[in-house]
Amino acid sequence: MSSRLINATCPECRGPLTEISDGNVVEYQCLVGHRYSPEALLHTHSDTEERALWAAVVALEEAQNLVSAVSPHLPASARTLLEAQADKKTQQAAQVRDVVQQLSPFRTE
Numbered sequence: 001m002s003s004r005l006i007n008a009t010c011p012e013c014r015g016p017l018t019e020i021s022d023g024n025v026v027e028y029q030c031l032v033g034h035r036y037s038p039e040a041l042l043h044t045h046s047d048t049e050e051r052a053l054w055a056a057v058v059a060l061e062e063a064q065n066l067v068s069a070v071s072p073h074l075p076a077s078a079r080t081l082l083e084a085q086a087d088k089k090t091q092q093a094a095q096v097r098d099v100v101q102q103l104s105p106f107r108t109e
């Protein structure tokens, strides 16, 4: 049996992954014990990519809501500056949405 740390993290908990091989079977395991076959690791990683990008879309889109909530309590000069930044973030959210919609999961067949 051999094992080696690989330069990737567990798709469930982001802990470091170790490749474990007994000659016939290869699995990947993190520190807390999540285990994956090679195919399952790729499949689960694809889900992680999609979740991370949707989280980015939400963060960028809610920037507009935050600016709307906070701006009334700031000087007018800051409001103008923040509204321009929020508009830019809304545009970036749309760009990330496009990336998510074009995302392809790993396939082995």
Ligand SMILES: [Zn+2]
Residues within 6 Å of the ligand: 010, 011, 012, 013, 014, 015, 030, 031, 032, 033, 034
């Ligand atoms: Zn894990």
